[in-house]
Amino acid sequence: MARIGSSDLDVFPLNLGGNVFGWTADREESFRILDAFVAGGGNFIDTADSYSAWVPGNTGGDSERVIGAWLAARKPSGVTVATKVSQHPDFTGLAAANVRAAAEASLQRLGVEQIDLYYAHFDDETVPLEETVAAFGALVKDGLVRYTGVSNYSAERIREWISIARDLGVAEPVAIQPHYNLVERGIEKTVLPVAEEFGLSIAPYFSLAKGFLAGKYRTTDVEGAGSPRAAGAVEYVTEKNLALIDAVERIGQEHDASIATTSLAWLRSRPAVVAPIASASRVDQVADLLAAGRLELTADEIAELDRLSA
Numbered sequence: 001m002a003r004i005g006s007s008d009l010d011v012f013p014l015n016l017g018g019n020v021f022g023w024t025a026d027r028e029e030s031f032r033i034l035d036a037f038v039a040g041g042g043n044f045i046d047t048a049d050s051y052s053a054w055v056p057g058n059t060g061g062d063s064e065r066v067i068g069a070w071l072a073a074r075k076p077s078g079v080t081v082a083t084k085v086s087q088h089p090d091f092t093g094l095a096a097a098n099v100r101a102a103a104e105a106s107l108q109r110l111g112v113e114q115i116d117l118y119y120a121h122f123d124d125e126t127v128p129l130e131e132t133v134a135a136f137g138a139l140v141k142d143g144l145v146r147y148t149g150v151s152n153y154s155a156e157r158i159r160e161w162i163s164i165a166r167d168l169g170v171a172e173p174v175a176i177q178p179h180y181n182l183v184e185r186g187i188e189k190t191v192l193p194v195a196e197e198f199g200l201s202i203a204p205y206f207s208l209a210k211g212f213l214a215g216k217y218r219t220t221d222v223e224g225a226g227s228p229r230a231a232g233a234v235e236y237v238t239e240k241n242l243a244l245i246d247a248v249e250r251i252g253q254e255h256d257a258s259i260a261t262t263s264l265a266w267l268r269s270r271p272a273v274v275a276p277i278a279s280a281s282r283v284d285q286v287a288d289l290l291a292a293g294r295l296e297l298t299a300d301e302i303a304e305l306d307r308l309s310a
Contacts, residue, residue: 005174017279137170
């Protein structure tokens with residue numbers, strides 16, 4: 001288990017992404033995925049109030065409703081659920097009143113009395129940061145939220161958030177959710193040092209680069225790939241990155257591990273990373289995610305992947 005920042009949240013070091021629930025995984029398959037994840041030792045689930053408003057017929061909050069129904073049906077113990085605010089069609093932005101209303105709506109959809117970890121999904125520079133920080137602090141003070149985090153924030157804005165929180169005497173964030181993986185390492189010179197300085201944990205999203213780091217795409221021809229993410233993944237199909245995938249595959253074979261498991265294990269090895277986020281659209285994909293929470297690569301293997309992905 002891993003501790004999230006300065007919180008008392010102990011989580012399995014792989015964060016199950018809930019963006020697919022109600023989208024590429026229907027309710028029944030979502031239940032099977034969640035059951036398998038928890039049965040295998042997982043206890044950390046990530047979602048957002050906006051998932052999956054982009055799907056025709058969905059309204060936003062679809063993933064939260066699926067997770068809430070599963071929580072009500074299974075009543076699991078020790079499960080940590082993180083969700084986010086700012087992108088739901090009915091609750092856009094980070095004005096104080098919107099943050100409060102969105103949190104209350106998420107609580108209702110999830111069927112819980114308190115959100116374990118609540119992220120500001122995207123920075124909203126149209127609202128004074130002092131207002132947003134105070135609103136998040138009030139949610140913690142009033143017991144609606146246990147801990148807060150930020151997602152897709154720059155290093156400078158994270159520093160500013162923490163400074164304001166300290167000036168106001170309200171809860172500081174304990175986690176950061178950035179875009180980070182073997183082929184997207186930009187945060188290592190910006191956000192990651194801030195996380196280390198302030199003791200914040202990182203839970204990276206797109207940990208498998210839209211499936212590229214699972215070895216799914218080794219050609220720019222995505223016809224027949226059958227995945228909504230295929231078009232986005234092919235941007236990573238370069239000679240350098242294909243050589244990286246070959247190395248990931250070879251290292252994984254030394255551990256009887258898949259490419260996806262090995263890619264996630266490398267990400268787990270990075271400073272401040274507590275639990276990479278990865279989703280499963282089918283229950284048979286869960287085993288690789290659980291394995292990633294346990295696989296420990298050698299120092300030489302990590303160094304090789306560092307070099308190839310630099």
